[in-house]
Amino acid sequence: MKKDYYALLGVPRNATQEEIKRAYRRLALKYHPDRNPGDPEAEERFKEISEAYEVLSDPEKRAIYDAQGHAGLHQRGFRGFEDVEDIFSAFSDLFEEFFGFSFRERSPGRKPRAGADLSYEVSLSLEEVYHGKEVEITLEKYLRCEECGGSGLAPGAGPRYCPVCKGRGHVVHSEGFFRLTTTCPHCQGMGTLISDPCPRCHGEGRVWGKRRLRVKIPPGVEEGSVIRVPGEGEAGLYGGPPGDLYLKIRTKPHAYFRREGKNLVLTLVIGVVDAILGARTEVQHLSGETIPIEIPRGTQPGDRLLLKGKGLPDPRGGEPGDLLVEIEVRLPSRVNREQEELLRRFSELEKSEGPQVKSRKKSGFWRKIFKE
Template sequence: MTARMDKPDYYEVLGVSRDADERALKKAYRALAMQYHPDRNPGDTEAEDKFKMASEAYEVLRDPEKRRLYDTYGHAGVNNTGFSGFSGVDDIFSQFGDIFGDLFGFGGRGRGGAQRGSDLRYDMELTFAEAAQGLKRTIQVPRSVRCDTCDGSGAEAGSKPETCSMCRGRGQVHHQQGFFTLATTCPRCRGRGTTIAKPCKTCDGQGQKRVEREVSVRIPPGVDTGMKLRLRGEGDLGPGGHPGDLYVFLVVKEHPEFQRDGQDLHILREVDFARAALGGQVTIPTLEDDTTVNIPPGTQPGDRITLRGKGMPNPNHAESRGDIIVHVKVTIPKRLSQEQREALERYAEVTAAS
């Protein structure tokens, strides 16, 4: 955790002001996530670092409680692992170090101590339509599993792990330093307490091997950027055989016309002032097909027309959907043709006379 002292400011990371609202945060995060996504920058560790830092900043600032802590105490308020007494800590937060420690958490520390495997993080990009409909996608997930050749012992067939002679199986050795006795991890067995005279050739004595597994992920309809799915037990297998979890972090691309606000979708339509006065129709996209919306006579600038239940589904209750809200922008022509001018002058005369 010492490296955290030099961490950049989360607001600077996202390039937003300190009073940025949720929408501004999400917009900034989405742009950075798209730019630095590891899939788009294979082998580029600098991009990966930027990606991770942006994700971390967003995770904190999107959560009002964590943001308040960050604003008050800085990084110490949200990254100190000992700082866990406040309410509203969600599951992911206790995993902060692991999740962001490494994209796939290799070698990470399990939540339940040494027995549990690391959690893995997978970042998934979705189009707006995919987010609206939900989908099932198969992803390749690297995972440590027990080596079958040695059955996880790390020793070659016919040999057995032996109690470490240096620490006598305790996994720790003690050093005298002045008045203090320091216990450190045994350098010979690296804390395992056992050594292997003949390491298993398949796994090089690790007792584990890495495999790529296919994991099927079902994304419910209505998800949004910043949401994550937790797949229990799909993470790394720990030394004790207990797997960690797999977290799928979602980034949803923006729709060219809709502005999303929770489950509601806002869209702007320009209507000529005469059409606004007389009434008419505009065409808008929906999550299903394009549809025609009636503009009632006498529509005013800024009026909204709401299409109930046409917005995004709620990922937790697919049958409950938000609305589509059409914002009417009434336009006034900057130039008039001769014919238009004559018609409008006639309109002005009638209006003045009445």
């Protein structure tokens, strides 16, 4: 639950803008992350008071907060600050007023940054899942600049040391007892300067383009699984490392088979006579082979026949799944006179008592057994 903004700054609800500003200056000095290195509680407190100041120093946001609280701000898209870098960026002029130097120097600038991760959905037929497949993917993304090899330098050029930080990448500011080390604003923390950038990538070390690659999908890959391809995301900025590519697997519906984990399920429709007397049939498997199926006598609708090891391969090299054959008995919608006579004769031989409502209690023989 979010805390009261006025309580966070220690000011009354009728505080003036000057009182709010003074309170924030005092607390920002106390909880600043550079004054409390490695202290997550101080950093969290710094974010809380900065969020409070962001709202209470803005007349429009303050009016919404006074009338509707945190919910009113949330409905209008206010989310606060995700990290301290957002605070330094938003309040750089204010911090320069408070402490005598700007916090814009903390911006990432030309500091090497990792490339973004990419995601791509791969749709496979069930046959491709069974056998495995090498898929070809074409991506539009940032690629490492081949002209400069990702350095951002023009061919033959070299970086030179920053004259402000002497190659250290940071500078030190002092204001009384308050000592702060910040990123060098001249070289943005690189320690070096590029005076002759690459003409193709303009010094970024990467360019927009297309890349085609082939990725092997193992047999039996699971539905919804994600395959990581290291280094195939976007190229990094200013020589930073590339991101990764994540492939999400989707299985296309099959005309006859469906998958349950490693198992394959097939629905087999048979006639009444085959269910009673048993039968033999064949099905075309995903592997391409023809598999015989024995239907035992007295097979009931909904029965499942198990064919061990005829499911999908295990992508981790374990035992394969099974093939489950679900039985569906097809009843004839009409019969001719000869068939009807045979069925009536069959009913007499079976000594059928006709349709009956099935009791949920045990009766007859079972009642005697269980002595109900």
